[in-house]
Amino acid sequence: MSVDPRRGLRAVVGGLCLLLALLSSGARAQVASSGYLPLSDGTQLRYSLYLPAGEGPFPVTLVYSGYNAGNNPYDISFGGIGPMLLERGIAVIGVSLRGTGCSEGVWVPFELRWGPDGAEVVDWIARQAWSDGNVAMAGVSFPAILSLVTAVQRPPALRAILPMVPLGELYRDVAYPGGLFNLTFAGAWTLMQNVGTPFSLFETLQGDTHCGTAILGQNDPRHVTVVEAASIPYTDSDERYEKFLSPALFERIDVPVLGQVGWQDEQLGSRAWHAFERLDPARTWMLGTNGAHGTIVNSARFRDLAADFLEHFLRGGRPQDFEAPRLQIWKGFSTDFEPATIETYDRWPLQPETLTLHAQADGSLRPERPDAEATFGYLYPLPAPSTLTAVLVPNPTQLTYLLPVIPGGSVALTTPVLVDELRVYGPASADLWISAPALDVDVQVTLVEVRPDGREMFVQRGWLRASHRALDVERSTPRLPLHTHREADLQPLEPGEITPLRVELMPVAHSFRAGSALRLYIEAPLGFSGFRQLALNPLPTAVSVHVGPQTPTRLVFGRAPAPESVPLSAGAAPACGSVENQPCRYSLQAAPDGQLGFDAPRDQSSADGGVWNAWVLMLALFLQQLRRRCVQ
Incomplete structure (x- = not known):
């Protein structure tokens, strides 16, 4: 991805002009x-x-x-x-x-x-x-x-x-x-x-x-x-x-x-999506976009929608008379502030189908359960390529994601190339089985699309301190692990013991196109992720990620149903560097051999085996916590 220095200069000048306008009598x-x-x-x-x-x-x-x-x-x-x-x-x-x-x-x-x-x-x-x-x-x-x-x-x-x-x-x-x-x-x-x-x-x-x-x-x-x-x-x-x-x-x-909500929002993230799902559906309209914090107001299309919405209800309009899709998903929202594709649904909240990709002994991600064991390791905390937002510059670009992947600093699990488009939607859970000769480690998971041109596009991230792995069982779901984060629930790692933990990836809507592959990185959160520099556990160690029938490391995610309307043509994949807050870097490894296809989307009521597997993992975490408390 090339960065135009003139764009940054224009942004700085524009910001200074805005400040002068705010402080001038003309602005008032x-x-x-x-x-x-x-x-x-x-x-x-x-x-x-x-x-x-x-x-x-x-x-x-x-x-x-x-x-x-x-x-x-x-x-x-x-x-x-x-x-x-x-x-x-x-x-x-x-x-x-x-x-x-x-x-x-x-x-x-x-x-x-x-x-x-x-x-x-x-x-x-x-x-x-x-x-x-x-x-x-x-x-x-x-x-x-x-x-x-x-x-x-x-x-x-x-x-x-x-x-x-x-x-x-x-x-x-x-x-x-x-x-x-x-x-x-x-x-x-x-x-x-x-x-x-x-x-x-x-x-x-x-x-x-x-x-x-x-x-x-x-x-x-x-x-x-x-x-x-x-x-x-x-x-x-x-x-x-x-x-x-x-x-x-x-x-x-x-x-x-x-x-x-902006999926790649570098400041507040996209987790508000969960809370919006608790609103009255009869009074709710939602828009999810890729991109940065707050830049949606630069879109003329969105400004028209916003003004129509406010005027309708300020003048006594009824919810049933406001003519707009209940849910819009903007994809390919670009640095020119307009989407390449708009997918619409006349229902809210959207209920995706739950799918599972299991880590295999060869490092691949596939729908079938593994039949062989393997261990992959990385050194902690080698700096993983993270994302840094220039906070003072409009249209922030996540620059440090462009850094190369440091050998030994992460584990990468990758699908074969996709036969058809895969619409990933909502939160996801990286269900990991790890061990380390340490009492605690901080885990970052990064979801990327490995494109046919050999570059990796950033999609989403999530984090978890291993000692905070205790789940709120009542609120957690197969795709959404919610941790209690209470002091009484802290669970240090047993050095060398294989331990399950579930890492939440923030909500996202992203189309993995045919010919691309899906890749999940497991790494340390050292370096900026947008506007986030998380205060990580600094003690160095080595982390092992375990794969196999008894240690089912996997990705559990949602697949969106086909949209009811796509007003804009999807066309070819957006060029790297044109999609806001989804930078690309060159991939250092190819996708596994073969191709990956999925059945046609099913109704949410026909849940697959991945749902059961996720509940089994939550039970394992609960039993491990109970055993520790009994020992104490």
């Missing part, structure tokens, strides 16, 4: 009003408001965020959609979260009062003379998360929400993926605690001294994000992990939702 010329709205505890939140031309009152879209929405309601990520709403007679208001921007209050990361505060903000908007009482919420990332925690509160004036690339649960999605501390994310949010500071000078020059006073009181040394996050390493270490936002809380949302 359209603001009808700005000021501070009161919460019930006396805290004043900064807001800024854009009103459409003409006489009000107007329906209102709220961007409630920690990234200075109170000074600029477009909040950067919403800029493409905001002007479209104004043209349609819909007001746009930005409100800065307590302790951020120019708002009063103390910054506490993922504070439980953020949702109740949001409900108060919605109620305040509904009472204003310029509002007709109908409020929607929208935004990318931070404001998307806040729209969800507000909707959980069920404020009466809220009509719909448009959350783009949010998280679904705090611990597993962001703070500790697989039980590993997400150091870069926590560090970046520490810096963002002062992101409103540049506005203090600007507001003071405009005669508002309130902003500077508010900023002085925002930071509390007890709530430095990176320090606080590092001190709560288990799901039962802090109530915010369960009570801030979770799949169970999504069930309380009773307004229409247009949700969007």
Whole structure:
């Protein structure tokens, strides 16, 4: 993949221009009003408001965020959609979260009062003379998360929400993926605690001294994000992990939702897909795309859909009258911000068929169970080729994935080339049997497509600290291993003992084309994966991956049914380097001999033997945990 240096320069210049625009009087010329709205505890939140031309009152879209929405309601990520709403007679208001921007209050990361505060903000908007009482919420990332925690509160004036690339649960999605501390994310949010500071000078020059006073009181040394996050390493270490936002809380949302998830999202990942599946299907529309965090708003096709959705429900439209597919899967979403293929379904959630690929003694992945044993090894923690996102540059490219695979640093399991297209959908479980002369190791699994041109396209990843392998048996499924991550459930490895563990790959929708092969890497998470540098166990060791009838290492995944509509032609495989956040590198090994075919997709009710096998593995993990506790 070639990287155009001019593209990066344009991005930097564009970012500087955007910053200057936000800090200039010209950027505020359209603001009808700005000021501070009161919460019930006396805290004043900064807001800024854009009103459409003409006489009000107007329906209102709220961007409630920690990234200075109170000074600029477009909040950067919403800029493409905001002007479209104004043209349609819909007001746009930005409100800065307590302790951020120019708002009063103390910054506490993922504070439980953020949702109740949001409900108060919605109620305040509904009472204003310029509002007709109908409020929607929208935004990318931070404001998307806040729209969800507000909707959980069920404020009466809220009509719909448009959350783009949010998280679904705090611990597993962001703070500790697989039980590993997400150091870069926590560090970046520490810096963002002062992101409103540049506005203090600007507001003071405009005669508002309130902003500077508010900023002085925002930071509390007890709530430095990176320090606080590092001190709560288990799901039962802090109530915010369960009570801030979770799949169970999504069930309380009773307004229409247009949700969007980026499969290769380098910041928050794609696990929110699980939580969206808990929403009321009659009020839910979903869009899943490949690509990077938040770049969906660059798509003209998506902006039209978003504006149509918000307008429909802000003007009293019924769910049954909103004409859009319940589920859209965009594939080949490119650096030009439009998809190569759109697959649609008129149902949500989608129930894929569960398939299993077993590791064989020759290193291949095949549907049949192995009849011979083998052991493959790698050195830990040799740096596996990881993905690094240039965070400050739009259209991030995962550059370090291009590094060569270091010999001895990973185990690769590969299918023969596919006879037909294989539509992989949803989460997947890498069921591994490993051993090591150590008490703990961190495991990264990487799914790639080995293309006919000899290059490997990045598809998805997952992580697990081996000592965190205890499963939440009630919530886990054959394709989705959910670990408890409780301190009492920690299970150090027995040095040299063969141990089963299940590693969750984040949800993805990807078409492995005919003539390609599917490859699963087992490696150490050393190096960036997008915006994630996970704080791995640094002690070196050697890891063995065991294959055989008694140690059934395998990949359990979902296959999507045929889509009901494909409006855009799939055509040839997208060129390497053109698909956002799915870089390619040259493959150092060929696919095994032969070809791999599957039967026609079956109804989900006709589950194959892979489902039973996954339950057997979960039982083995449970018995191993029980035996350890009895010994103790």
